[in-house]
Amino acid sequence: MVNEAIKEHGGHEVAVTVAPALPVQGCRLALSNLDLLLPPLDVSLFFCYPHPAPTVAALKEALAKTLVAYYPLAGEVVPNADGEPELLCNGRGVDFTVATAAGVELREVRLGAVDEGVEKLVPAKKAGGVVAVKVTKFGCGGAVVGCTFDHRVCDAYSFNMFLVAWAAAARTGSPAAPAPSFCRSLVTPRDPPLRAPSTDALIDRLFCPRSAAPPPPAVAASSVNRIYRVSAADIAALKASAGPGRTKLEAFTAHLWRLCSRAASPRQSQCCMGVVVDGRTRMSPDGAMRVYFGNVLTIPYGVTGSEDLRRMGLADVAGDVHRWVAEAATGEHFRGLVDWVEALRPKPAAARAYLGGTGGNEAMACIVSSGMSFPVGKADFGTGLPAFASYHFPWPAGAGYVMPMPSARGDGDWVVYVHVAPELAKVMEEEPTVFQALENSYVFQ
Structure with missing residues (x-):
């Protein structure tokens, strides 16, 4: 080989x-x-x-x-x-x-x-x-x-x-x-730290001290790593099916969440889907954090019964994704998160989405992290742009990890890196549209 x-x-x-x-x-x-x-x-x-x-x-x-x-x-x-x-x-x-x-x-x-x-x-x-x-x-x-x-x-x-x-x-x-x-x-806690009940309730649902964290979903020893391609036409079709006001990433996440329900084992009665949200423009709408170097992330998630997801239409699932992403995509949430960590230090904390939300071992968990800002169109080191580029993140957590990013072809297609259980990869590959095998003829024309 x-x-x-x-x-x-x-x-x-x-x-x-x-x-x-x-x-x-x-x-x-x-x-x-x-x-x-x-x-x-x-x-x-x-x-x-x-x-x-x-x-x-x-x-x-x-x-x-x-x-x-x-x-x-x-x-x-x-x-x-x-x-x-x-x-x-x-x-x-x-x-x-x-x-x-x-x-x-x-x-x-x-x-x-x-x-x-x-x-x-x-x-x-x-x-x-x-x-x-x-x-x-x-x-x-x-x-x-x-x-x-x-x-x-x-x-x-x-x-x-x-x-x-x-x-x-x-x-x-x-x-x-x-x-x-x-x-x-730019990301220091307020003095004194503010602890609003409504903000803290969301943070307590999304994060927890690692000492109090539930056991994560079991790590599949046979987890697979793949890179797929998704055509611009299929992305547009997903967005249209997700309904008005939904982004391409929300539609993609909703589609993946439904696939998770089809791949879930009988004991996985729930499916947890998380989305990584960047907080720079939320914390500083004036652009002050545009060049800030560090982490400015939160990970909202939703947990829904596997059977319920299988019955729901894409628009309904995308509506759920939009709702729980919007709850966390605010400056107040990020500022409250900074204060929450300060009150906990030096004890470490963890995102519950990594742990299957509140479902623990009974949930099939997956996280979507957008790589749509991946600078493939600016990665010219003096001899031209790359023919292909991708992330590689075979992480040790039990949740799957999926990262869509723009194709180096610049035609609106996506390439998608996935680290998931083999059951989910099988479902992704068996569906007639969206996730397509990445062939060399596509990369090297």
Whole structure:
């Protein structure tokens, strides 16, 4: 198999550390209360470049320049006096690995079959590191640029800023402006913290202290990782069926929720669906958080009986999704969440959506995280845009994770990374529309 050859040839690797191009004054940067809601999870992504691909030298030089403004990414995550994680900004640098797959052509890699070896295209980040980069060079002259980052330090919005700046530095010699902001005052608790009963009730439903967390849904040992494509026409059809006022993501989430009910086992009497919501524009409608680097996320969810979901129409399910997303998509919710974490510290908290909501082991759980801002159209490192790009997040939690993002073709299609139980993958693949196999002929035209 081609991907087996990647594993074999990928064994020839050279690792270095890329430090900021200018000296960094050592300091400690606290994680915000919203960062502290994240468990220690690593998120990966990768870009596929046919010949001519960006050179390793160009990528390293541009990375060193970009790390001057994004200096926390060149540091380490260490515990503070209370045992909470924080950033030691010491200029240690980013681990950068170069692998060679000389006997393989990029167009032969089955990108949709993630479990067959695509995980070899992204780096395994060292403990304490913030970011790692891996470049895999192929015999055809193509290359894959893979990155892995610590989710406690930043969300996808933040890391997208870094990627765009890095690509601009490779393309033009200077990182893209504006520079990131690490100003924690944007997400500090109020003094004194405000505890409104209505706000706290929603937060208590969405989050809980980890010590009081219910057991998560059982992790399927055979969970599968796949990448599918969804045509622009099917996305539009879902949106139309979901009814007026519903977004494409709400329609997609509702469709997936219904598929979960079809895949649920007899003991999974409930299905929990969560959606990751970004709070930047909610907390700062004036745009003050546009360049804020860190996590600004909440995860509302809904739990509905599996049989009920199977009977409901798409418009009704999409209405439910819209309702519970809208409840959490407010500035007051995010400000209340910051205050709620402050009252709990240093005890860690967890999102209940990761745990199947209130259903625990009796729920089939899945989370949708939109990657529609994924900067595939700006990831030109000087030799052109990638032919393909995707996230890679085979996380250890029991809930499934689904990440739609724009296709590199720029035609309105989506590519969708999924980490789900095999029963759900089977249902997704058996339906006549929406989730379609990602073929090489689609990627490499």
